[in-house]
Each structure stands twice: as structure tokens, then as C-alpha cells.
Amino acid sequence: MMIAGPYLLYLGHSDDEVGIKTSRGLAVFRRELCVGEFRHHDCPLTLSLPRMGFPEAVTAGAKTLVLGIANAGGMLGADLVRDAVAAIEAGLDVASGLHNRLRDEPALVDAAARHGRKLHDVRDPRPDIPIGNGKPRAGKRLLTVGTDCSVGKMYATLCLETGMRARGMRADFRATGQTGILIAGGGVPLDAVIADFISGAIEQVSPARDDGGWDLIEGQGSLFHPSFAGVSTGLLHGAQPDALVLCHDPVREHMRGLPHYQLPGLKQTLEANLAVARLTNPAVQAVGVALNTSKMTREAAERLCADTADELGLPCTDPFAMGVEPIVDRVVSCFGA
Amino acid sequence: MMIAGPYLLYLGHSDDEVGIKTSRGLAVFRRELCVGEFRHHDCPLTLSLPRMGFPEAVTAGAKTLVLGIANAGGMLGADLVRDAVAAIEAGLDVASGLHNRLRDEPALVDAAARHGRKLHDVRDPRPDIPIGNGKPRAGKRLLTVGTDCSVGKMYATLCLETGMRARGMRADFRATGQTGILIAGGGVPLDAVIADFISGAIEQVSPARDDGGWDLIEGQGSLFHPSFAGVSTGLLHGAQPDALVLCHDPVREHMRGLPHYQLPGLKQTLEANLAVARLTNPAVQAVGVALNTSKMTREAAERLCADTADELGLPCTDPFAMGVEPIVDRVVSCFGA
Numbered sequence: 071m072m073i074a075g076p077y078l079l080y081l082g083h084s085d086d087e088v089g090i091k092t093s094r095g096l097a098v099f100r101r102e103l104c105v106g107e108f109r110h111h112d113c114p115l116t117l118s119l120p121r122m123g124f125p126e127a128v129t130a131g132a133k134t135l136v137l138g139i140a141n142a143g144g145m146l147g148a149d150l151v152r153d154a155v156a157a158i159e160a161g162l163d164v165a166s167g168l169h170n171r172l173r174d175e176p177a178l179v180d181a182a183a184r185h186g187r188k189l190h191d192v193r194d195p196r197p198d199i200p201i202g203n204g205k206p207r208a209g210k211r212l213l214t215v216g217t218d219c220s221v222g223k224m225y226a227t228l229c230l231e232t233g234m235r236a237r238g239m240r241a242d243f244r245a246t247g248q249t250g251i252l253i254a255g256g257g258v259p260l261d262a263v264i265a266d267f268i269s270g271a272i273e274q275v276s277p278a279r280d281d282g283g284w285d286l287i288e289g290q291g292s293l294f295h296p297s298f299a300g301v302s303t304g305l306l307h308g309a310q311p312d313a314l315v316l317c318h319d320p321v322r323e324h325m326r327g328l329p330h331y332q333l334p335g336l337k338q339t340l341e342a343n344l345a346v347a348r349l350t351n352p353a354v355q356a357v358g359v360a361l362n363t364s365k366m367t368r369e370a371a372e373r374l375c376a377d378t379a380d381e382l383g384l385p386c387t388d389p390f391a392m393g394v395e396p397i398v399d400r401v402v403s404c405f406g407a
Numbered sequence: 408m409m410i411a412g413p414y415l416l417y418l419g420h421s422d423d424e425v426g427i428k429t430s431r432g433l434a435v436f437r438r439e440l441c442v443g444e445f446r447h448h449d450c451p452l453t454l455s456l457p458r459m460g461f462p463e464a465v466t467a468g469a470k471t472l473v474l475g476i477a478n479a480g481g482m483l484g485a486d487l488v489r490d491a492v493a494a495i496e497a498g499l500d501v502a503s504g505l506h507n508r509l510r511d512e513p514a515l516v517d518a519a520a521r522h523g524r525k526l527h528d529v530r531d532p533r534p535d536i537p538i539g540n541g542k543p544r545a546g547k548r549l550l551t552v553g554t555d556c557s558v559g560k561m562y563a564t565l566c567l568e569t570g571m572r573a574r575g576m577r578a579d580f581r582a583t584g585q586t587g588i589l590i591a592g593g594g595v596p597l598d599a600v601i602a603d604f605i606s607g608a609i610e611q612v613s614p615a616r617d618d619g620g621w622d623l624i625e626g627q628g629s630l631f632h633p634s635f636a637g638v639s640t641g642l643l644h645g646a647q648p649d650a651l652v653l654c655h656d657p658v659r660e661h662m663r664g665l666p667h668y669q670l671p672g673l674k675q676t677l678e679a680n681l682a683v684a685r686l687t688n689p690a691v692q693a694v695g696v697a698l699n700t701s702k703m704t705r706e707a708a709e710r711l712c713a714d715t716a717d718e719l720g721l722p723c724t725d726p727f728a729m730g731v732e733p734i735v736d737r738v739v740s741c742f743g744a
Contacts (some may be wrong), residue, residue: 204633204665251566265605266598268637296644296687300605303630310412328541342682350633 073165073190073255074384076102078124078157079117081109082219084139088220090115092167094139095249099228108153111188134190136252137147137166142285146170155181165190192248193259195271202269202308206352210405211281213311214289214360215343217328217333219298221319222362222390223289224250228288229389230315233398235366240407244276246305250288259399260290268304270391276309284401289317293342294323294334303346303371309376310350315385316340319373321365336382355404358397359386410502410527410592413439415461415494418446424720425557427452429504432586437663438440442467445490460710461497468544471527473505473589478535483507493519494504502527504585504596505600519713519723523691529585529685532608539606539645547742548614550648551626551697552680555668556635559727560626566726567623567652570574570735576744577620580612583642587625597627604614604713605641611648620641626654630663630679631671640683650738653677653721659712692741695734696723715723 077100079093097104097117106122109115122130129404134233134392135157137150146168154172159180164172172178174190182189212222226251227243234241243250245257258269291298293327319338325331333342334342340356347354359378363371371388379386385396414437416430434454436439443459446452457465467510472494474487474628483505491501493510495518501509509515510528519526549567551560564587571578580587582594595612597605614621622647628635655673664667671679677693682692696715700708708725717724 092598108638172420201664204668233484261601261603264598265600265602265638265641266635268602269634293640296538296608298603299644300635300637300639300641301602303600303640307633327538331541332512345679346636349631349636371479 073252074163076105076132077134077136077261078122078127078132078162079104079107079109080135080137080139080153081113081115081117081318082139083110083112083217085112085114087115091119092249092252092336093136095224096136099253105132108135108357110184122230124162125156125313128161129250132162134165137164137168138249138252140168142284146175148173149173149178151311152405154178154394155216156158158182158185158187161187163188165192165252167192167252169193187264187266192251192264195259195263197263199258199263199267199274200270202266202273202304204269206351207273207278209285210313211276211285211287211309211311212313212315212357212401213306213347214315214317215302215306215310215339216289216292216317217294217336218292218319218322219290221322222360223317223319226315226389227288227318228402229243229394230254230397231374233394234286234401237398237402237407240281242283242287244285245277245285246272246288257288260305261298265300269308272308286325287289287311292325292339293346294339296328296331306343306346307320307350308371309347311354312351312405314340314343314347315358315397316343316356317360317362319362336378338348357382357385357400357404358388360397361386363391371389408420409436409643410589411500413442413469414471414473415446415459415464415469415499416441416456416529416677417472417474417476418444418450418452418454418488419450419476419490420447422449422451424452427476429586430454430473432561432590433473433475436590440470445472459655461494461499465498471500471502473528474501475589476588477505482526483509483512488512488514491515491676494524495519495524498522498524500525500527502529502589504529504589506530509633509666521658529588530599532596532600536595536600536604536611538604539610539641541606543645544610544615546622546652548624548646548648549619549620549650549652549694550624550641550643550646550684551652552643552655552676552678553629553654554631554673555629555656555659556638557631558654559697560654562699563652563654563697563726564623564625565733566592568729570731571621571623571738573738574735578623579620581622581624583609583612583625583627595623597642598635602637604677605638606645609642609645611668624648629662629674630674630683632670633665643680643683644687646684648684648691649742650687650692650694650695651677651680651684652734653680653693653736656699673715677719693721694737694741696721697726697734698723700725700728
């Protein structure tokens with residue numbers, strides 16, 4: 071995928087913090103690629119980037135408008151299309167991770183053709199994904215798994231990449247969702263892959279490697295989420311993980327989108343994930359727990375991490391707030407540096 | 408899906424018994440809908456139906472040529488296209504369950520337009536599949552699960568439909584694969600659904616029912632098949648099964664297509680499936696084991712069924728060769744008639 075940077079990040083009319091998670095992910099992990107944010111007057115959110123219109127952004131060097139928002143149903147609304155056409159007319163390419171495709175919107179296709187700009191649909195899987203074969207392959211792989219969707223798997227994985235590289239280890243983030251793909255510049259939009267090809271898609275995005283380095287694979291969903299556990303299962307099998315990191319949001323009250331489903335326990339989640347992972351890698355081990363403590367006081371967060379570490383016998387941290395050192399230490403002690 | 412019967416079943420040049428399983432499934436379970444078979448001189452296989460060319464089939468009343476074969480990769484080869492064009496010119500519609508779509512083959516689209524015939528791609532999922540919600544729904548559901556792919560789940564499910572109806576029970580087969588869909592006249596091609604929608608597709612194809620009857624849902628893949636376990640997981644969650652029937656092929660030497668993977672044990676398979684199923688229906692029970700004993704002597708088959716029943720504490724039978732009575736007895740004793 072060749073999306074030209076730097077980016078202008080779109081917030082539009084959004085007033086939903088979760089809805090702008092793709093724009094925020096880019097602002098957090100690829101800030102050097104982001105020249106500004108575009109938002110309407112009624113948008114109360116900000117990524118603390120300079121606010122810009124489209125012509126200003128072009129003047130500031132922006133090459134692509136990233137529609138890093140998700141409104142209800144992942145649809146392209148009329149507002150969004152109007153803004154994207156204006157961006158194209160000002161000289162920007164447009165990239166989107168929404169379910170609805172830019173290429174299916176005639177107004178965008180027309181504008182892009184007229185102005186010689188590109189449209190990037192990040193959620194289009196490549197056409198040559200194979201059926202998974204489960205054959206053992208070289209290299210070390212770490213996969214983040216979770217009690218639920220949206221509990222911090224991508225953040226944990228990206229923080230591990232930074233932390234392992236800081237120790238001089240070879241480590242590469244492998245993206246499996248649209249935000250991760252935009253951050254990494256490549257990957258597979260796993261939720262858009264045809265069901266028969268889930269594990270094959272992961273074998274393809276994280277192929278054998280023999281340089282002694284790690285692939286750090288972004289997890290998706292949860293084995294305990296009734297809507298998406300099939301994706302999580304195929305991801306575990308395709309990843310053949312040597313190491314699992316369990317991710318959890320301690321203040322989540324029920325499974326995302328399903329008030330009638332409680333979250334599973336951490337121990338139960340870990341055991342289920344290890345059992346599924348053993349099919350393709352019998353030697354898989356858990357190496358840590360990552361908590362998203364952004365809604366807790368620092369003191370409460372530290373206490374919870376200590377208690378969780380005691381309970382599970384694994385290092386536990388908030389990777390974004392407290393760093394990944396304890397987990398990297400465990401990786402090194404289990405697998406070497 | 409409105410595919411006009413009766414059918415002419417296509418064998419073409421096939422010399423692979425497994426490759427003609429869709430044609431054979433129709434010949435076995437919907438023989439009254441099949442007027443004949445089409446095969447070339449080099450085809451050593453037969454369904455014991457009258458052999459016919461296309462004009463003869465039309466004269467005999469056939470309305471649709473069913474391309475019930477699967478060659479390597481599910482492709483439409485040049486031979487197949489040539490034959491299908493000839494069938495259209497003779498006055499037949501064409502139906503296919505292959506991965507490659509009839510509608511993507513210009514020669515077929517042209518011929519169908521010229522002659523006013525229809526092309527049916529059975530592997531096209533409907534466009535309005537929802538995300539699964541896991542909400543408990545009314546009705547009783549039985550799901551077949553397996554140690555591997557292609558171990559007799561569809562046959563067992565269809566035989567259960569016949570056996571339960573013979574007892575005066577309401578019972579309806581719910582198809583999840585192309586052969587089952589052609590047999591039932593509807594269903595969902597689960598392996599062609601987008602990964603995020605696997606469980607939702609099953610909730611849609613087997614909705615709440617309040618007539619006291621059973622939905623008998625055709626299983627797919629295996630939790631222990633590294634290529635397809637994601638499909639099996641989402642299917643278990645979407646089905647919310649009250650009852651599981653475990654299917655197995657006793658002479659299978661390794662997981663289908665994967666010589667480096669051994670088959671799991673029956674007890675292990677059952678326990679894993681019950682554990683996954685409990686997420687959406689904590690009351691799920693196993694009600695029987697179905698063995699495909701077609702490659703064994705009757706005596707060896709009966710001994711194996713008796714031994715398996717003892718070992719697992721469940722009724723065990725070959726549904727196709729010996730009937731489903733013991734399993735239906737168990738269903739009645741667990742859930743009433």
C-alpha cells in the first residue's frame with residue numbers, strides 16, 4: 071500500500087471519542103506524519119494538532135486526507151463525501167478504513183479522476199490470500215489477545231515494538247485492522263477477509279523469518295465475543311504464536327456492543343487462548359498482561375497491575391502509561407535477547 | 408433462491424469421487440429432482456442416473472444444469488465453460504457452487520443473455536447479513552460438529568431430518584455449504600461470508616422459532632482444522648445449539664489437506680466443541696456420534712459403533728447406513744418429542 075504522507079487527519083463533525091480512534095491512533099503513533107486535523111465547528115474533539123482547512127493543509131505539505139473516523143455502521147455519509155470531494159479539489163488524496171468503500175461513491179470517483187488524485191480503501195484485502203496450511207514456519211511471533219474487542223491490543227503491540235527495538239531487538243508490528251494498517255503502512259484488514267481465509271491471511275502477513283527477530287501481531291476481537299470469536303480463532307491458528315500477551319480493560323462493564331454478555335475472567339481467557347494456540351504451536355507461552363488503565367488513577371492502576379501479576383504469575387503493566395519493560399524482560403528470559 | 412428443477416447433474420471429465428460430491432449429494436438426497444447425469448467418455452464415475460446430452464435432458468424435462476463438481480481450486484476451466492455454454496444454448500439454466508462465479512465468465516453471461524437463461528452462483532452470500540448478537544432466541548437447534556472437514560456432517564444432518572420427521576417431529580435442515588444449499592433450496596454459503604459476519608450469518612439462517620420444532624444446522628470444518636477453525640467457531644456461537652452430534656470418519660489418516668496434522672480424539676473434539684458452544688448456550692448437550700463407515704465391513708462398523716458408544720456414553724451410529732434411531736431416541740429423552 072502506497073499512501074502518500076504526510077496526512078491531514080479528519081474528525082469532521084464527530085463528538086464520539088471511540089469513533090475517532092483511527093485518527094487518534096495516527097496522531098499518537100505516527101505524529102511525525104500528521105500535519106494537522108480537520109474538524110467542523112461543532113466537533114468538540116481534538117488531537118492537539120494544528121486545525122486546518124484543505125487548502126491550508128496542502129500548503130503545509132499534506133498529501134492525503136485520512137478519514138480516520140467510524141460513524142454508525144462504518145458508512146460514508148453525505149457530509150463526509152462533500153468534505154472528501156473538497157479535499158480532492160484542493161489537491162489531496164483520500165484514504166479510508168470505513169466499511170463502505172470510497173470507490174463505490176461516484177462523486178469521489180469522479181472528483182479523483184478529474185483532479186488526478188488517488189482513493190485508498192484500506193479495508194480491501196489483497197486478492198491473493200491463500201488458505202492457511204498450519205505448517206510450522208521459522209521466526210518468533212508474539213500475538214496480543216483480549217478479554218474483549220477494543221481493549222488496547224493495538225496499543226500494546228505498538229508499544230512492544232518500540233520497547234523491544236529500544237533494547238536492540240528486531241521486532242516488527244504486523245497490522246490486522248484498519249488503524250494499524252494506516253500506522254504501519256501495510257497489513258491485512260482481517261475483519262474484511264472471506265471466512266475460509268482467516269488463518270491464511272495471517273500466515274501471509276507474518277511469513278517465516280530467519281533473522282532472529284520477532285513479528286508482533288496485532289490481535290482482534292476475543293474468543294469470548296459471540297460476534298467475532300471466529301476471527302480471533304483463525305488469527306490464533308494463523309499466527310502460530312510463541313508468545314501471547316493478554317490485554318484487558320479493567321473498567322469495561324460488558325462485552326463491547328453486547329450488554330447481555332459479561333467479560334470473561336483473565337485466567338479463563340488466557341487458558342482458552344493458550345489451548346486454541348497450541349493446535350499450531352504446542353510450545354506457546356503467555357508472557358504478560360497489558361491493562362488499559364487510562365480511566366484509573368495512577369495509584370489504583372499500579373495496585374491493579376501488581377495484584378494481577380501476583381494472581382496470574384505474569385508481568386503486568388499498562389504498556390502506554392507505564393511502559394513494556396516487565397513484559398520485554400519476560401520475553402528475553404523465555405526466548406533470549 | 409429460485410433454481411428451477413428438475414436438474415441435469417454434471418460430472419464432466421471428473422475422475423475424482425470427492426470432486427463430484429455436490430452432484431452426488433443431489434442424486435442421493437433429491438433424486439426425485441434429478442433427471443439424468445452428463446459425463447464425457449473419459450469420466451469413469453456415475454451416479455446411476457440416465458446418461459444424457461443437453462438436448463435430451465431438455466426433452467426429458469430438465470430445467471437446470473448443476474455444475475456439482477469441484478476441481479482444483481474451485482475454478483471454472485475452459486471445458487466446463489464450453490459445456491455450460493452448450494447447455495444454455497440447448498435451453499438450460501446453469502447453477503454452480505464453485506468459488507469462481509458464473510457471472511464473472513463473459514462467455515456464460517453472453518450465452519445466458521442471448522438465450523434468456525439464468526445463471527445461479529450458489530456461493531454468493533446474501534448482502535444483508537448482520538453482525539451476530541448472541542442474544543438467546545426461541546427454538547431448539549441441533550448442530551453437527553466434526554473431527555475434520557468432509558467427515559459426513561451434511562449427510563448426518565439430512566438423515567436426522569428424515570428420521571425426526573418420520574417420528575412426527577418438526578425438523579428442518581439448515582444448509583451452510585453449497586451442496587446443502589442446492590439440496591435444501593436455500594441456506595448460507597458460510598465459507599464465502601466475510602469474517603466479521605460468520606456468527607451473524609447463522610443467526611440469520613436459523614432464526615427464532617416457536618413451533619416446538621428443531622433446526623438441524625449443517626456443521627462446517629473442525630475446531631481442530633488449522634485452516635478453517637474460525638468458521639467452525641463462529642458457526643458454534645451463531646447456532647446457540649441445544650444439541651451437538653459429533654461426526655467422524657474412522658479411516659481418515661490425517662486432517663484433510665494437511666498430512667502434517669493428525670486427527671484429534673473424539674472425546675477431545677467433543678469437549679472442545681461443548682466448551683465453545685457454552686458461550687452462547689450454557690445448556691448445550693451432546694446427543695450422539697455419527698460415523699461414516701462406508702469403507703468398513705458391516706460387522707466392523709457395528710463393532711466400532713458399539714465401542715464408541717461405550718467409550719463416550721453417547722449413542723453412536725452410521726446415520727446413512729444404519730439409520731439415526733439411537734440419536735433421535737436420545738434427543739427425545741433429553742428434550743421431549
